[in-house]
Amino acid sequence: MTTGYGRMLRKEDQRFVRGMGTYVGDVYLPGMLYGAVLRSPHPHARIVSIDTVAAEAHPKVRAVITGHTLKGRNLAWMPTLSGDRQAVLATDKVRFQGQEVAFVVAEDHYAARDALELIDVEYEPLPAVADARRALDPGAPLVRDDIKDSNHIFDWESGDAERTDQVFRDAEVTVSQDMLYPRVHPAPLETCGIVADFNQVSGKLTVWATSQAPHAHRTLYSMVAGLPEHKIRVISPDIGGGFGNKVPIYPGYLCAITGSMITGRPVKWMEDRSENLMSTCFARDFHMRGELAASRDGTIRAVRVTVLADHGAFNGAAQPTKYPAGFFGVFTGSYDLEAAHCQVTAVYTNKAPGGVAYSCSFRITEAVYLVERMVDVLAFELNIDPAELRMRNLLRPEQFPYTCQTGWTYDSGDYPRTLRLAMDMAGYEDLRKEQEAERARGHLTGIGVSFFTEAVGAGPRKHMDILGIGMADGVELRVHPTGTAVLRISVQTQGQGHETTFAQIVASELGLAPDDVEVVHGDTDQTPFGLGTYGSRSTPVSGAATAIVARKVRERARIVAAAMLEADPDDLVWDQGRWFVKGDPDSGKTIAEIAWAAHSNLELPDGIEGQLDATCVYNPPNLTYPFGAYICVVDVDPGTGKVDVRRFIAVDDCGVRINPMIVEGQVHGGLADGIGMALMESIAFDADGNCLGGSFMDYLLPTSLECPSWELGATVTPSPHHPIGAKGVGESATVGSPPAVVNAVIDALRPYGVRHADMPLTPAQVWRAIQGRPFRTDLAIS
């Protein structure tokens, strides 16, 4: 019997290795129909007419839905998670290539696809704006003429501009660097999809959806579709990876729901890979200018950032309301600075809508990349070793809790210890000597360092909400008469292993075996309300809720145990999974024994209800701040520009680890993401707005050959405010690893005097950097 924290094999694996998972695509209902979306071939065009007559005449077609159909139901537009609106099916014009124009419902998905070919749409093509840097030019094509007379979305700033400028004026050294974090895509292997089943008799809508936030989706469906919320049930069954891609509601979901309402039959819609890459929530697309002010001795004094954010055709970024640029405000990184300021301007372009997604912790990925790249630029200018420069500037352990220049309070940390461990694991000093020897032989070896601090676990309800819904999460714990338990959580897993780790939390608090705790999630009719799994928030928020609800159960058990032992509750002690009278451990009662008694005819004190079940809603007092030190070693072929990642050392500190095996697995995955983004991934566009990353032939992802055998280390600095001292970790490696890889490649290119080149560092980009001609990676070169 295993109890408590530590390596435990996952409960969920038994079904997955047998091919018995139930993903949305695996849901087959009697009489089910299939949907398909007709998409715009144009990045920007006015819709002159849509002729659906031939499609409707197809013998297997049951419905053809257009924007006009939806308009009649007040569904042509839907709100985005950023308070903008997005066309469900275009009525006036199309604003990006791949935008949804019509929806066919047919007896099978081959027929649905056939019928798309029968729809005749007449477009009047318009000039498109694909380059965010041209979006605010006078005369630039106007993307959102439905609501605005410019392509400007918002300006947002953080920090103290005046003070920062003052430090820059006084500084001995300043460096500046423009950099692009290219548009990338989370690309989970399971694409997005839904099975919608509207029961015309009961009026109840049941959907099985690829949703990372089933409760929030239920509320939004209610608001958008006008259905009473208790008549909507959202089920997120097994999800084939999310990474942020499955946070928003997509037009196809609403089309399938409408299709079910119209036909009276269930409708399944699963997008294909091109639809996934071309139309669903992308990430990044931040054009950044970073500046550092420093002293000659390498003391970093201030950071200044300007950002141009490309949000595409609709502002569909998913983030807390008060933070239009996400948590980019933590761009001060892991360093003790005198001043900091950033200014972010967001614009519309004729590109797919969204933003934020892809394991980014609400844009901390961009912030960490910016500051970690800038530290290396400074190291380059001052000719100081980049690890040494970081060590000189890292926050010291005694400074925690530390409030940074932009107002974020880092909860706990011992940064130098973590960096030192990474350096020791890497054999850093020896690596540098080896690098020198290899350079002498003409070999290009690079060593890249990054140090990141994340802010995860959104969040304190006072400051953080999505469309007015506070980011707190509920939990329910039931203990059955025979002493096994059911935990119902608001968050759900897309591979994170909640069924295992959340059982471990309860088991640890109550002295049960984790196998005796069943975790129920991903079904809004079965679980309490909460905001879902993204931004590494499950453990910081719902994990905390779970520990607290288990402690509530334990306190209820104390009263019952006292009645059983005919003692005063205050005289009882909890230890080793039992309540016992102080000094008499042999008389102790386990939770199982107490649970039976709590359901029995045992006489309880007045006002005590019996049973042990409890609920809790957790409103976190602060975010948690995991951190880590990463070192990447690369070899670059000077003839081809090809980069090989030889080693990757990652030391993560995410506080207390509930299940180290699962933590390490999550770190592995994030490191592979980092290699992908740094070296391969980009959704590029041509000047006309045509998407050039619409399949896995063009949007490259790392395989087993690009990834080295990861070398992991850990330090443990508990979060002081989290009930079990844990911090989030799911996105740490995705956030922290790209700058380590890029810094390594740039370090390798030092003999050529290269100070920066933009991701993805494909062979072509590296080769051109060697030639002194790095190019922009977001637009195709004509």
Add this chain to the structure above:
Amino acid sequence: MKVTVTVNGTDSARDVEPRLLLIHFLRDELGLTGSHWGCDTSNCGSCVVWLDETPVKACTVLAAMADGRSVRTVEDLAKNGQLDPVQQGFIECHGLQCGFCTPGMMMTARWLLDRNPDPAEAEIREVLSGLLCRCTGYENIVRSVRWAAEHAEDTAK
């Protein structure tokens, strides 16, 4: 057209459209949903099954091409309730997270181990390089296959 495919040892005859893909035949016609569809372009390998003795990407094979041949899917890995060492290895070494790529990975790994019972890490990486995983960074998948190699005696036959 009529096709008869021996799937996991059982003959399955269906009248299908000539264009029907094998992955849809398995999932929609036979209800074998363990094999997944992920990309359309033979890049991700979520749909890998065996056609006769060779792993294929079932999203780019027509059901008609499997007519008269045998197909083996993930549902056939465990025998008499006992897991194949590859399956057990994925559990032991945390070789899966969301589980979506796992069937394709395991079918490919089983094929490798049948030909080389003791593959080195480099060979495992080479053989799995036609399949994508977005969760694990591959490390634990490689370890899982090694685990299976080291516990070959447990092979369910």
